[in-house]
Amino acid sequence: MNDLILIESASARNKKLANISQDQVSPQADRPSGVPRHVGQSENTRLKQENFRSVIETLLTIAIGASRRNSWTAKNYVEVIDCNAGTGKYKDKLDGSQLIGSPILLKERLDTSVAKKTVQYSLALIEKDSKQAQELKANLPQQGQLSFFGITKPTKAEVFIGNNNQLLTGEVKSWLLTRRRELNISPNLEPIGLIYSDPNGLIDCPWESLAKMSKDKAFKRHDILIYVNAVAIKRTNCSKIATGTDPDSLLNLGDYFDAIDKNHWLISELKGDWQQFFLLGMNTALVSESNLFASIGFIPLYDKGKGFDANGSNRFQQANYTQKELKQQNQEF
Numbered sequence: 001m002n003d004l005i006l007i008e009s010a011s012a013r014n015k016k017l018a019n020i021s022q023d024q025v026s027p028q029a030d031r032p033s034g035v036p037r038h039v040g041q042s043e044n045t046r047l048k049q050e051n052f053r054s055v056i057e058t059l060l061t062i063a064i065g066a067s068r069r070n071s072w073t074a075k076n077y078v079e080v081i082d083c084n085a086g087t088g089k090y091k092d093k094l095d096g097s098q099l100i101g102s103p104i105l106l107k108e109r110l111d112t113s114v115a116k117k118t119v120q121y122s123l124a125l126i127e128k129d130s131k132q133a134q135e136l137k138a139n140l141p142q143q144g145q146l147s148f149f150g151i152t153k154p155t156k157a158e159v160f161i162g163n164n165n166q167l168l169t170g171e172v173k174s175w176l177l178t179r180r181r182e183l184n185i186s187p188n189l190e191p192i193g194l195i196y197s198d199p200n201g202l203i204d205c206p207w208e209s210l211a212k213m214s215k216d217k218a219f220k221r222h223d224i225l226i227y228v229n230a231v232a233i234k235r236t237n238c239s240k241i242a243t244g245t246d247p248d249s250l251l252n253l254g255d256y257f258d259a260i261d262k263n264h265w266l267i268s269e270l271k272g273d274w275q276q277f278f279l280l281g282m283n284t285a286l287v288s289e290s291n292l293f294a295s296i297g298f299i300p301l302y303d304k305g306k307g308f309d310a311n312g313s314n315r316f317q318q319a320n321y322t323q324k325e326l327k328q329q330n331q332e333f
Helices: 010-017 037-069 102-115 130-139 164-182 207-215 230-242 287-295 310-320 323-332
Strands: 077-082 089-091 098-100 120-127 145-148 151-154 156-161 192-197 222-229 264-267 276-282 299-303
Touching: 037 077, 037 098, 037 102, 037 192, 037 222, 037 276, 037 287, 077 102, 077 164, 102 120, 120 130, 120 164, 130 156, 156 164, 164 207, 192 207, 207 222, 222 230, 264 310, 299 310
Parallel strands: 077 120, 077 192, 120 156, 192 222
Antiparallel strands: 089 098, 145 151, 222 276, 264 276, 264 299
């Protein structure tokens, strides 16, 4: 997928970025004086969770349906991995109300299908901070059970503590393979799944392990969903430049996807002042589900057989480039 990098090289792009100040990154930089910095972050968290709820509802509905009707997959079984789980519950810094995080949203959605006796699942939750991991365990809803022909099999959610890049292809992979054996799933089948990462910037996303998992036959049917805060990345880069960081070492969205082996990539709408969006990589075109993806703001970005979609590429460039860079590009052509 070498042609997935639809932008110039990181070296060229980051040298341009070196000439851009932090205040030029986005209109949201014009935050009114006296407004605390955490206000935007709180709004950012709430918007992200609202977006995530609608996205996972669609993705898990499709995954669960596919697990029931395809002969190549494990019947009525899905696997989900949250690579940046957190505590599962947060307090809104504006009004003190409770915000529900991705691990609980995922488990509640899966448990809803368990209650309807339509799916069995394994949910792996990775959190690098041991204290937050303990809070997550306490916050998780009670484990459910599912009955197949009178045989009761417990659903399973497991919390893993440590580096997600190491755990994903290590303990988490081993645990999922063990779960399959416990559920008598043939090694010849390809369970459907979802791997989700909501990194702090781009550093906390397990890119290396995502690339390995995407090439592993046992996990090639796992879609990859990545949440991106574009403005935060641009601001981080500009801050690094201000302190003398080598431009060649800066973060560049396009550089991270070349190694991930997915036939199709979709990109969601850029929402809010922080330009929040999701990238979704999958191996199945799911043409019949295209209207469902469109209903939650996704459009095609890349197809291994067709190349780039013009609209998706334009949206990606808006996320990856600063306002000044885009203006410079328009002047060059």
